[in-house]
Amino acid sequence: MPAHNQNIHVYPLPDVDEPIVDLFAAETAAQLAWIAYLHREALDKVSPVIVRRIHDEIQRRILRPCQQRTDFWWMGYSGGALNNWTPWIVSNWLNCLLLVEEDQLLRAAMVRKAVAVLDRFLDKHPADGGCDEGPGYWGRAAASVFDCLELLYLASNGAINVFDEPLIKKLGEYFVKVHIADDWMVNFADAAARVSASRTLLYGFGQRVDSPELRQMGLWAGRQPVDATPHIASTLRFLSGLFTFNEPYQAAKTVVQAPYLRYAWLDVIEVLTARDQAGSSDGLFLAAKGGHNAESHNHNDIGSFIVYADGRPLIVDAGVDTYSKKTFSGQRYELWAMQSAYHSLLPVLDGVQQLPGGRFRAGDVQAADSAEESSLSLDIAGAYPREAKIASWRRSITLVRGRGVRVIDDFVLREPVKTITLRLLTPALVTTVAPGSFQLRTQALPKAGAAADGTLSMSPALPMTTESLPMIPQGNLNKIWGDALQAMVFTWEAPPQQGRLEVWIRPA
Incomplete structure (x- = not known):
């Protein structure tokens, strides 16, 4: 049952015939999509029904609603303000499209729609890269933009690459600008004063946008005593740490300072x-x-x-x-x-x-x-x-x-x-x-x-x-x-x- 009930009939309870794509419906779907993809052989040994059921539920709860509707507020069609919901949901939508949708033409069309939604978020974003929701939400705002762009980059074998856009670099470097010391962060708005820094996210972001400060902060985060896992663990970020951006783990014993901008x-x-x-x-x-x-x-x-x-x-x-x-x-x-x-x-x-x-x-x-x-x-x-x-x-x-x-x-x-x-x-x-x-x-x-x-x-x-x-x-x-x-x-x-x-x- 989604935490955010926004059905068109304004019923006090969710309507099973009207799936609502909210943060955790999308997040759960992406996690299940990766589980089915990575463990299909083991799951099929238990029952071939499991993966089929996962795919059916993702189609029903995420892919078909996102295909058919334009009235979810986070899509931006109504022209209102957007926040972390947009890139966070789009990143999970893209995961589901790439891992579950078998119709190539439909997948391409829906990737295009997802990218257009992400564009609306970026069009409205402050040009200085600042996250007015604070550094805690940065992990699901700018960082989810990075997740989206990384998925598109990997899935297209580098053909879709906008990491050289100045705004994208500024989105990443915001986190460095509001870092105080250790895990203390500038916490205006609904932000916590202490925020863990994901080593692979920061380093990977820095690699793609060619930011020495972000790379340095990723290496520094790898030295911190508390594991720098995001509060809500996305499988894609774990896999990136294992296979794509594992330098922070390799450098875990190297003395690295945070950038500490003046x-x-x-x-x-x-x-x-x-x-x-x-x-x-x-x-x-x-x-x-x-x-x-x-x-x-x-x-x-x-x-x-x-x-x-x-x-x-x-x-x-x-x-x-x-x-x-x-x-x-x-x-x-x-x-x-x-x-x-x-x-x-x-x-x-x-x-x-x-x-x-x-x-x-x-x-x-x-x-x-x-x-x-x-x-x-x-x-x-x-x-x-x-x-x-x-x-x-x-x-x-x-x-x-x-x-x-x-x-x-x-x-x-x-x-x-x-x-x-x-x-x-x-x-x-x-x-x-x-x-x-x-x-x-x-x-x-x-x-x-x-x-x-x-x-x-x-x-x-x-x-x-x-x-x-x-x-x-x-x-x-x-x-x-x-x-x-x-x-x-x-x-x-x-x-x-x-x-x-x-x-x-x-x-x-």
């Missing part, structure tokens, strides 16, 4: 990453974002940022907890992790926060980089409704290399407000040293992780309290942060209509 700017999704020095996770790492509040798996987080020190989390984005009924409903923004109030220093003015929607976006976005510093500046006023009374709120987030991260907010309000509340999330232990001065000390995190040490100073010195954050027991957030994550809550009573807030975050 600076990257994704100018379409408006995400900046920067670190103190290239080639090392030592020192500070900054990621900051602009964008809009209608991104795929959106959080209301325009103007937010994260800071890591020596590869460990200091100021963080919580990410997303285990999905629930609310997550993809009209109640989504009742969940605290989706709200701007729980993203780095995004102001709440008399209870008014940022709102979701494409018209709520950053203005006058500028990124800059030099040997001494990297910065993102933007006006976040456009992310708020008129009730927030903001005329302008100019934020500048700067990594000053060798010194710290500086955040300066210059704001003008149309009318006075009673209170501005701002939060910073940290997994570190917080101690108040003096008004406006705080020490952040390391503590243990799950999976052998640890928070970073650092200091924070604020001018003016706003009163600070701490707030514990509710998490689902044994849920996704708890597995990453344990009981350590808390919010530093700053309260500005009777703020001026025009003012400045300056914050410094420094390593210990």
Whole structure:
């Protein structure tokens, strides 16, 4: 039974006469197609019915619906937004076509249709290669694009080859640009802060698009203590590791560092990453974002940022907890992790926060980089409704290399407000040293992780309290942060209509 019931009759339960091609119907079909292909002889010894039944079910549940219909939203015929569903399902559709469909003319026609669907995804994709769903979903967005292209390349003996297209290379290199250290990743939107890197996927992608950084990251991933198997294991990726891209396994005992890029700017999704020095996770790492509040798996987080020190989390984005009924409903923004109030220093003015929607976006976005510093500046006023009374709120987030991260907010309000509340999330232990001065000390995190040490100073010195954050027991957030994550809550009573807030975050 598919998890996503979208039948045309709007029945409350799935209709057996109307198969829905969703993520896991397609994924299951591709797994079964490979099982039947690789183990046909053994299965036939048990019963010749098994493989025939597998093929019949794949035809009924996947191939015929994909042939006959154009109204599955992920196909893009209606012109709406597309996300990881499209390349992920298309990759499994192609697996089934190549392994199961025996009619050569029909197979060719359906491969053409699948490629056209994939083209719609690529046509809508940000030209900078950025994945606004975050690096966790990259494994089923850009990485599934690679799966599709690899299948077409292998099945055509290299005749279908678009790996030299600039966008394809950018899709792969996004993962390198948002890597912090170990398995810590930049986790804006519904992204986990820790993501395993598939060694063969990264290396193979790098080989095909000729990216030294991707190849290097694949070799580095092969050295990591945790096996870099995708969370949802695709047979094609396993086979690629065994037969096509096995260099990461051969080089498993070679010392290889991750690329650790010094600076990257994704100018379409408006995400900046920067670190103190290239080639090392030592020192500070900054990621900051602009964008809009209608991104795929959106959080209301325009103007937010994260800071890591020596590869460990200091100021963080919580990410997303285990999905629930609310997550993809009209109640989504009742969940605290989706709200701007729980993203780095995004102001709440008399209870008014940022709102979701494409018209709520950053203005006058500028990124800059030099040997001494990297910065993102933007006006976040456009992310708020008129009730927030903001005329302008100019934020500048700067990594000053060798010194710290500086955040300066210059704001003008149309009318006075009673209170501005701002939060910073940290997994570190917080101690108040003096008004406006705080020490952040390391503590243990799950999976052998640890928070970073650092200091924070604020001018003016706003009163600070701490707030514990509710998490689902044994849920996704708890597995990453344990009981350590808390919010530093700053309260500005009777703020001026025009003012400045300056914050410094420094390593210990």
